[in-house]
Amino acid sequence: MSVFNPAEKYRIFQHIPPSSGFVADSTGLYVSMKYANKAYLILNMNQGSESQLTVTPYQASDVAGTGAKVLSTSVDIWVSSSRSDTPTKRTAAANFTLSTSTGAMPHPKQCIFEIDPGLAMDVANGFDCLGVQVNATSSENTYNVFSLIDLRYPASAMVLTSD
8 A cells, every 4th residue: 555645745736727718828827836836837738720729838927917027948748649649858948839720620739847946946035836837729729738847845734826
């Protein structure tokens, strides 16, 4: 029997809830990364048309999104483009555009950003909150974005949504 309990080690934070209908630019909620080792920002998308979608993680000085700006450095990104596809590591970047698909729709896709706050965020100047923006180009593309946050301390002691 394992003593590993993900509920004590990780927090799941929903930045953008599952969408239905067209939202040209969607800015998600921000979460504090003060007590985080890493965050895995995950976009799940059901691509219903042959159009692109761009995902950009942002950093801010508080959970209200004050002073929001793109990450300070490029981060590792993994992408899968079908239900059976194993995620493939892509070139590190500050954002990612999921390309168009052709053929039978819909195409399920997933994009994962690995974010180390100490490396990718300007924590020295108070930018310790993580958010995301999604630029969608079609009402037929539905998506949601959440973070799996690896905490430094047991989850019961963490408050992530306010400073």
